[in-house]
Amino acid sequence: MENPPISPIEDINTAIQTHNPFTNAGIVKEQDIWGKGFPDVPTLNAYASDTVFQAIELVRNSPSSQDKVTSIAITAQYGVGKTHLLSRIRHRLEREGGAFFVYAGVNNYTDLNLVKYQFQQTLADSLSKTGSQGVMQWQEVAAAMANEGFKAINPNAPTLSPQELVNRFDKVSASWSAKNKSLMNTLTKQFLRTKSNVDPYILRAILWTLSETQASFARQWLSGHELANSNADILGLPNPIKTSQDREAEALKNIQQILNLVSYYNPVVICFDEIDVKNNSTDDGLPTELVIANLVKILHDTLENSELGRGVVILTVMMPDTWEDKVNIIPGGTPDRISKYTQRKPIDLKPLSGDSIVELVSLWLKEFYDTRNLTPPHPLYPFEESELRKYGKNKLTVREALKWCAENFKIDEDTLPKDPFERFELAFKKESELELGDYLDEKHNSLIVDALRFGFQTLKGQTLEGETETGETLKEVKVEDVTEVEPKSKNQGWINFKVIGKEKDKIFKIGVAVLQHSHGLSVGAGMWRLIDYKKFDITRGCLVRSKEKTIRKNWDSFGYLNKLVQELGGEWVYLKAEEIRSLINLYSVYHKRELYQLNEHQVIEFSKPLTAENALLREILSDPSGEIDEETIEGDELLNDFLNPSSIEDTDDSDDLAELFN
Structure with a gap:
């Protein structure tokens, strides 16, 4: 080639x-562990990651209960690559499978008196991350449990993938509810036929993670948080009011039950990172590193005496001085339990x-x-x-x-054009060539807001005329200012900013809310603020949201939308990829202006001809039509079909779960 x-x-x-x-x-954060990561040098400290994977194989395959829990201490100076190593382990497990991964960044443990409860939250949060099968690690476990239930009914039942079960679960559950039957009761009963010593509530909560509508509530419950009573009733889970101390007292039992269930299907790798962080000490004066060391010891001893199918590997990452001067001198066998696999010899990372x-x-x-x-x-x-x-x-x-x-990282010669406008054009071209991925996804909501705000700021002082692409008119529209929305304590950032100006001699104050969120509660939180013109001092509310992101008629936000458009003279402006992309490119040029040897004034002036003709900005500034396009609203008929699918036939056998795999 x-x-x-x-x-x-x-x-x-x-x-x-x-x-x-x-x-x-060189600064690695927790999101680098779970996200895309960064370029990894496989040969760098390869002996360390190889040792971890050898330990995983030991706990997976050993018949001895003494080997089902092992541990490794990892030491290194700042910046050598401790978190890089953990990222490598996590991403290899995500690619190849072989174990579940739990990451405990100890800098998040803000109250060391509640360390077990905080670790339970860590456990629930980590298992909510995507695993090797493209779904949450919780859902991998839940799918394995559901398939066991199916096999208990019929040994020849097909094995469904986690994604297949997630796709079908809510549909089947709604069908059973329509027939006054409980899918969850039947699933848990069948599974308990194979494992009777499992906590039925934890089992039930894990199975609920297969539900796209209830998974978030199930995860909250598994992390130890209290639910609204209505949500707990739907899930069939206990929901007593407890103090933080009550939850701390119960956390260890919950952790053991969760790890017993999860490790039955795959080994679990638990990583305690940055135990040297200087958090507040406990009430009895113990510093962070000793609290975490004690937690590792407790986990080791508790889990070693329980039923672990595929085992647990605990990694504890610290500075060499922390090991030598603090952890290794703890009496009572704690160091042996923190570095069991390597016989109390930590793995030291090399430069x-x-x-x-x-x-x-x-x-x-x-x-x-x-x-x-x-x-x-x-x-x-x-x-x-x-x-x-x-x-x-x-x-x-x-x-x-x-x-x-x-x-x-630089070159000696100056290759940028001498003319500022040519440098601006070059910058805009370079930003336009970058691959941004799906920038209409809700995770980029703030980027869209920043790009829109910048676009309006370039229009300050300009007068716009003409028609928009939808036929609305602009008559001597002049943008005078772009401001924050007050009171901030009431708004909480949902209305992103306010555009103030005049149309002829009439003053307008447009509150702009970009709501690309998928969850109805989030959309509703923004929408009910957008219709409160008096509180937030606006004359018109403008929802900016993709046409494809439907608003269901059973959401509160659908009622708010009707009021906004039909009663208050507001509007829903459709977010289109090609229109916002040019604004994102301009905002990126502004953000990187020093790299292109441009100043703030130059970027704004050069951007004006592009923003003045931008269809999205013009649509927001134009008079609303006062209508809602019904094609953009998910209709009652479609919603009813989804919740009560006609394709599912009635069955007389309440224990027959064949609907999930037909």
């Missing part, structure tokens, strides 16, 4: 000048070598160039391999190496 041709050096140098991939690259720094920089630069469809003169450009190897002799941490790369 021929190598692709080298890209024009001007394009490569421009990309280098406009974005530095190494900025803040970079000359080879590993070259590999590290190559990976970061490959991603940088690939996302821009550029082929550099050599993989390390603008660095030289000899330069990196020489620097690598200093026994650098990963963080130090990436910081050095950030400071030295």
Whole structure:
């Protein structure tokens, strides 16, 4: 296969000048554990990750109950790559399967007097993350349990995948409810025929995670939180009022029950990270590292004496001094339980070598160039391999190496155009070429808000005329200001900003709320504020939301929408990808203006011709039509069909679960 041709050096140098991939690259956060992650050097500290996977195989396959719980202590100085290592383990498990993953960032444990209760929340939250089968780890467990229930009825019953069960669960549950039968009661009864010593409520809550409508409430209950009584009644779960101390007292039993069930199907890897963090000490004066060490000991001893099918591996990450001066001297066998697999010898992570720094920089630069469809003169450009190897002799941490790369990722010659407008055009072109993914997804709601706010700010002082794409008119519309919405304590950010201006001589104050949320409660929270014109001092409310994101007629927000449009003169402006993308690109140029040697005034002035013609901004400013397009609202008939699917036939046998796999 021929190598692709080298890209024009001007394009490569421009990309280098406009974005530095190494900025803040050495700081790893919890979202890097669960998210996409970052380029990983597999050879760096490979012995450590290999040891962890060997421990997983031990607990999975050993017939001895003494081997079903093991532990490893991992030590390293700041920046060497402790969290990088955990990210590697997590992402390999996500790709290949083989174990469930639980990440406990100890800096989140704000009350060490409630450490067991906080770990129960950690356990529930981590198992809510996506596993190797493309669904929540909870749902993988629930699917395995449901399939066991099916086999208890009929040994020849087909095995359904977690996604198949999630797709069918609510439909079947609604059908059974319509016939005054309980799908959940039947499922739990069948499963308890195979495992009678399981806590029936925890079993029930895990099975509820298969429900798209009830999973969030089930996860809340599993984490130890109290539910609204109406939600607890639907789930059939106890919901007594408890103090935090009550929940702390019960947490260990709940943790044991959950891990017993979960580990029956797959080993569980539990990672306690950053135990050196200086949280507030307990009431009896114990610091964080000793509290976590004691928790690991308790978990080890409690779980070792319970029924663990595939086992548990506990990783505890700390500084070398923490191990030597604090943890290793704890009496009573605690150090042995924290580093059981390696016989009380922690795994110490090593700094970079000359080879590993070259590999590290190559990976970061490959991603940088690939996302821009550029082929550099050599993989390390603008660095030289000899330069990196020489620097690598200093026994650098990963963080130090990436910081050095950030400071030295530059070229000597100035290749940006001299004319500011040409630099703006170049910047806008580069931002337009970037792949943003699905930027209409609700996780990008704040990006859409920022882009819209910036667009309106560029229009300040301009007068707009003409028609919008939907036929509405703009008559001497002038934007005078873009402000925050007061009172902030009441708004809580739901109305994102207010556009103030005049149409001819009539003052308008448009409250703009971008609501790309999928959950009806979130949409409703924004909508009921958008219709309170008096409290938030607006003359018109504007919902910005994709047409495809339907608003169901049984949501409270549907009633709010009717009031907004038909009574208060507000509107729903449809969010279109091509219209918001240009505003996102302009906002990105503004955000990165210093990289393109532009100032704030230049970016705003150069953006005005584009924002003045932007269809989305013009639609928000125009007079509303006063109508709701019914095609965008999910109708009662469709909702009824979903909740009571006619394709499901009645059955006389209340214990027959064949509907789930037919």
